[in-house]
Amino acid sequence: MTTRRRPPLLFLPLVIAVLQVFGTHVASLRQGADFTVPALLLLLAGPAFLVLRRRAPGLTVAGCAAMTLAYVAAGFPNGPFAVSLAIGLVLALVSRARWWAWGSAAAFAAGILGISLWRGESQYFGLLWLVVLLLxxxxxxxxxxxxxxxRRAAAEQLKHQADQERLAIARDIHDVVAHSLSMINVQASVALHLAQKDPDSAKLLEALSNIKDGSAQSLADVRQVLSVLRQDAPRIPSQRLEQIPELLSGLTGLQTHYSPPDKEPDWVDEKVENTIYRVVQESLTNVVRHAQASQIEVAVQLTETKAQVSVTDNGIGLGDAEEGNGLRGLRERVQSLGGTVSLDTSDLPGSTPGARITALIPAPPAHQEKS
Structure with missing residues (x-):
């Protein structure tokens, strides 16, 4: 972001000084009045105070008002002698020296009224000009x-968007890496068990093949997420509902059952499908890492008013475990679509209570009204 370059500090005072001196000198010639050295000094003193405008705008406007009032009190020729005061007032108001500006203007107005009463002259036009200048x-x-x-609101909006983008990328990386590493860990454990206990090389090769496929998919997913940082890929990854069976197929040693939706309503877009996929992925990761389950059921229901996905296992249940980054990110994903996530006890058969994660995503209000 480029910053606008300010003009040199002395540029404005020099311009105002030339304008006041030259303009007042010309006016004095037309009036047949003498243009004396004291008048010249006062005309230069006002612009000289403008040198302080950036560091002390209040002192600047007070000095300009004093020099201008002294010029009027001395009875010097009329002309553009008050330009420095006008510039000082505007700069003080804009630079948050508001009370200095109004105080200097009030003092200047009082001085002009006093001079008018003393001389028996009318200076109402000058006071009207002062009011217009203040306004x-x-x-x-x-x-x-x-x-x-x-600018502040725009900067906050950009920061908010950047924060949301970082959170989304962090969730994507966590979901991909945590799930893939959990699956690889399970397959590696199976392969190690077969290598030590079971002479069946076919099962060992199958486990090693699953490890290879899982790591390759993990690398591909991580590259896809990281490519967002280079801005050469869309923000929403391409995980769709039809990929859920493939997700379940990587669970070795677990009985899995998937109930797909009967239909897919028009309002279910790529973002909703990706969120459902991530809910299933994170839930499976938690089951593999913590649940010690033997059965998993995944059900996705799509209607004209809502999308619901539930992942149920017959493991050791919820217990006293604290909510981790994965579940927190899962909630954030669903809540960004106006939905909710709930955890309760499983009803799958088994000697342990198990757990169920259910995510509910409502259809957009416009679609619900249309339905």
Whole structure:
């Protein structure tokens, strides 16, 4: 992001000084008045205070007001002698030196009224000009505040999007790596058992083949997720419902049963399918790692109003285990679609209670109204 380059600090004071001196000198010639050295010094003193505008905008506007008032009090020729005061007022208002600006303007107005009463002259036009200038400065200040607020809101939105993107990538990597490593660990345990106890080389080769296929798929999934960081792949991975049987086939030593949906409503898009797939994947990972189960049932139901997926096992149950990153990420996935995740006791046959994870994703409100 490139930053706008500021003009040199002395540029504005020099321009204002030339404008005030030259303009007032020309005006004095037309008025037939003398343009004296004290008048010149006061015309240069106001712009000189503008050098402090970035560090001390309040002091700047106070100094400009004092020099301008002194010029008027001395009775020097009329002309553009108040340009430095006008610039100082606007800069002070925009630079959050609001009370300095209004205080200096009030003091200047009081001084002008005093001079007018003393000389018996009317300076109401100058006071009206001062009010208009203050209102213009307030409008400029309000516009600046709106721009700052818009930039702040845009920066917060970008940060929020970046945070959500990091969370999504972290969930994808966790789901892929945790599931694949769990499956590889199971297959490696089977292969080690066969190598030590069972002379059947066919079963050993099958286990080794499963390890090879699982690791290859894991690498492919990790590459797909990491490619998002290089911005050369879509954000949503391509896991679909038809890949769930393949997911279950990698579970060696477990009885599995899958109940697929009867139909797929129009509102079930790739994001919903990917979320259902990840729910099943994370649930299977937890079963393999912790449940000590022998049976697993996966059921997916899709209707015009909701999508429901449940993974049930006959393992050791929920126990007192704390919720880990996997289940937390699973909840975040489902909640991002307006859904909920619940855990309860399994009703599969067995001597242990088992566990069931159920995710419910509602259809979008517009589709439900249409139904």
């Amino acid at each position: 213009g400065g307030e409008l400029a200040r309000a516009g600046r505040l709106r721009r700052v607020e818009r």
